[in-house]
Each structure stands twice: as C-alpha cells, then as structure tokens.
Amino acid sequence: MSTSETLTVGTAREPEPEPAPKSHRRKGGSSWGRALRRDWQLYSLAVLPLLFFLIFRYAPMIGNVIAFRKFEPGGNLFGEEWVGLRYVKLFLNDPTFWNVFTNTLILGGLTLLFCFPLPIVLALLLNEVRRRALQRFLQSVTYLPHFLSIVIVAGLVMQITSIDGPINAFLGYIGSEKISFIQDPDWFRTIYVGSEVWQTVGWGTILYLAALTTIDDQLYEAARMDGAGRWRQIWHVTLPGIRPTAVTLLILNIGTFMAVGFEKVFLLYNPLTYPTADVISTYVYRMGLEASNFSYAAAIGLFEALVGLVLILSANVISRRTVGTSLW
C-alpha cells in the first residue's frame, strides 16, 4: 500500500488514536487540538497499524468471552448465551487437563533450565576465542538452526531418532537394544529439550555477545591489577556486565513458560507419547478444533494466557525489587 492511501484513510480518522480524555479541562483540550493539528500526518500513519492491533490482537482477547458463553460453530462470534464458569469448572474437574497442566510445567521448567543458562555459557566460551575469523565462523554455524522452519527441525529430529537413524545405528554398534524414541513417552522430554537446545542456544548467544563487547576493558585492567586471574575476572567483571541482559531475557523466558512451543510439540507428539508430551496448548487444539468444543477449549486457553501474564508481571516486579532490572 502506498503512502497516499494511508493518507486518505488517515485523514478521516485521525482523532482515533486516543479519545481526548482531558477535554473537559480547557487547557488539556486545546493542547490535544494543537497536537492533532500539528501532527495529524504522523497520527495518520498510525491508523492502519492501530486497526491491525485492534482487529487481530485485541478482538481475539475480547473474543475470549466465549469461554463464558456457549459457542456454536458458525454462530455468533461471541457465543449465544452466558453460562458463567461452567467451562472453567469442567476443565478443573478434567483429569486430562491436570495431566497436560503438569506436562506443561515440566516441559516449560526443563526448557528454562537448559535454554536459559546454556547461551550464557556458550557466549562466554565464544568470547574467549581470540581469532576473529574463527569466532565469526563459529557464530555463523551455531546461529544456523535458528533460521530453519520448525517443520524442518521436526523432520530432522524424526530422522535422527528413527529406528534406522544414526542414534540407533550407534546403539546397535555398541550392542544395545534399538529404541523407538519417537514412540516412547519416556524419551519425549529429552527429545524436546534436546532439539530446543540445538535450535536456540547459538542464536541465544547473540545478545550476550553484544553485551560483552560493551564491557569496558579498563575494568579487566583494574581487576588484573588487583591480582584477579581469569576466573575471578569472569566472576567479578564479565558476569556482572551481562547481568541486565540476562535478567531481561530471564523475565521474557518466564513469560513464555506456559506457552511451551506448541508447534514443536504438535509436530513431534503422537497418541503414544501423549502421557508426557501433551501440553495445554495442544490439548486446546484437539479440544477446540478437532472436537469442536470451542468454548471449553477457549476457557483452557484463557487460563493458560492469564497464568503467563501473571508469571511475567511477577517476574518483572521481583527482578525490579531484587536486582533493579526490569522490562518496564
């Protein structure tokens, strides 16, 4: 779309971005008027993006009311009649729900446990590589998996872990029993977290490496003067230097804790591995889109989103109080 189109749409709607809330106060009202007169072209650029957020982000949030209303496919977007907390009570009494809830916590916890600290370790190791070209090569290689479609990652995982795949070839070579990894619920968590580490750790180092370059060399100088060896320098200079980055990423990770990679679980699991692999989001998918219990699934999905929101808000508050870094 061209700028001129934005313009025509924009001029008609330019007051929309914010309804002048202070208009009852004379001074406030006129300052809004002034702002609109002066910046109407800027506001007009915001109109389409605002419509985007309104329709594709905020409307679905409101659409969650179908969790409290009976929804019929093809019927009203917001459901037909109020049923109160019926669907919430239903899922709280649903044993499958508690199973997928536990699975979500375990998978989310394991992912956090491995995928948060490992990039820091790798970044520290990469930072010790003194040859620039070599360092750049190592970075290029480790970033690569980040750019693959999750479908391709799932395909690679399936091939590597398949009965005729290299892992089983190795097991056969050392004389062990072959394992049908992808069919075995005991292996799902390992496969999931392992492939997650494979895909994300390299890319995860990028922000830390950026933070490392901003640490003042004089600090290392000073630490050496004080007689600090390599380890002490890392402990007293490097780690504090990347702490703000680490905390920020930790908060973000905690926020996505509940939404453990739906797509990957969905691609990798099968009815045999449901006992360990089925998570809230995949259960929502099956309940809602396969079994057409839209309202029930929406209630579970809303629960998941709310827990995620609470987690990130609390992580933010805790980190602001304890280490003084926060997202806002």
Next chain:
Amino acid sequence: MTTHDMTRGYRVFQWFNGIVLTLVVVVTLYPFVNILARSFSSQTAISAGEVNLIPKGFNLTTYQIVASDPIFWTNYRNTVIYTVVATIIAMVMTTSYAYVLSKKHLKGRKFLVGVAVFTMFFSGGLIPNYVLITSLGMKNSIWAIVLPNAISVFNLLVMKAFFESLPQDLEEAAAIDGLNTYGILWRIVLPLSKAVIATMILFYAVSFWNSWFGAFLYMDRSDLFPVTVYLRNLIAGATGADSYGAAAAEVTQIGANIQSVTIVLTVLPILVVYPFVQRFFVSGVMLGAVKG
C-alpha cells in the same frame, strides 16, 4: 594477549574451550550432513542404519519422485508468493508505526507504544483467533496468513530504536525546506535506514518462509499449501505408518527417504542465502540489543 594471561590454567582452559566448541559445531552440523547423505542413499542402506555422513548406494531416484510431484512445485511457488506479499505488507505497516513511535514529542505516544507492547504479554489465544479469522471469511485465502502477522512487535521495537537514533536536525531542516511528514519519512528517513530495513525484510521473509501453522489451520485445499505444510503432512503421514509395525515397513522406508529429500529441498534456499544475509541479522539484533 598479554603474557600475564598465559598461565598454565589458562592454557588448559583454551584447550578445553577448543574441544567444547568443536563438539558444538559437530553436533550442530551433523543433522544436516546426515539428512543430505540419506537423501542420496538407497532404501536398503538406510533401513540397515548404515548411512551416516556419506551416502551409501548413491542414487537420485527419490529426488526424481519428489520433483515429479506437481503439488510439491505448486506449494513451493505458493511459499514464494506468500512470503513476498506478506513481507511487503508487514514492512509498510511496521515502518510507518515504528516511525510514529519514534517521535518523542508526539502526544499519546506512550499509549501507542503500550497498545503494541501489551500484545507481547497477553494474546487472544488459538480459539478466539480461529473463530475471528473464519468469521472474517479469510479461510482459504492468503490474507489468513498475511494480515494476522502484519506486525511483529519485536521488529517494531528494533525499528523504533533505530529511528530514535537518527539525527533529529536533518528532519527539522527538511521540514523547514517544506517537506511534510510523509516526504520526510520517504525522502530523508528511509534512505538513511537501509541497514535496518534490510534486516527487517530478512526477519520477516524468513519467518513467513518458515511458517506453516496458519496455512495448516486456515487452508483446506492442497494446492494452496506452502511447502512447509506439504512437508508437515509427509512427516505426519510417515509417523502414522511407523506405528503400524512391520507390515508397513516398506511404505515407511520410502516415506522416510522422501522426507529426507523434501527436507533438503526445503532447507536449500535458506542454506544458500544464509552466508550472505547472516551479517545483516546479527547487526540487526545487536541494534535492538545495545539500545536495551
């Protein structure tokens, strides 16, 4: 490196570091090499578990089978079309909003930022989104893929940070010379922002190229699928066959080989382009990161 650092402990560490990083590289690259080897190998060698880094029983039969499937090429073409259209729309939307957000004097700016940032922490969820897209009649259309993902808030914030770092004086001078906001954005700001624009195009293009779930949800006709959904259906089909046991072993084998070939063909464009664009990605993320 000063001699002070060359203690014994440090040398040991350097060795240890070298070994660990070599392992990391091997583990990262192994799946790629293995899949490539499998795609050229014979069924018998694969099922015997003999294929590792080098193809065994070299043949191109499976490549011919995949290449002769017209649906594969249709889906490949779809992926290209979806990626191009979606990236263009996403760029227009993201650039214009990021530019607005970068204007510190703008009244209501905090509100406009908040509208975007809040969606990073709370979202409508699968079901309401599905109901919305179907009610809007976007099923089986490209818009179901493009419009709901027209702005990535992460990209938006990176661009905003970049625009904020541009010298304000230039824009003021342009305004005095009689350019309006659109003119300033188009003729002054965008030409100065080539680096960040390139990065954002790459970010969006890769994410649209790789996406599959939207198409999987909202498209029922196989001639509309992107190639990722084609691949997903292959994989899902093969797992199904896997669990049927020995009787279907033959089918599974062929399926597995076709999977390898399809994975190779799907990943190829990214592998080819990657060395050239990788630099942009890195500087782009750094851009957003250092600003904090």
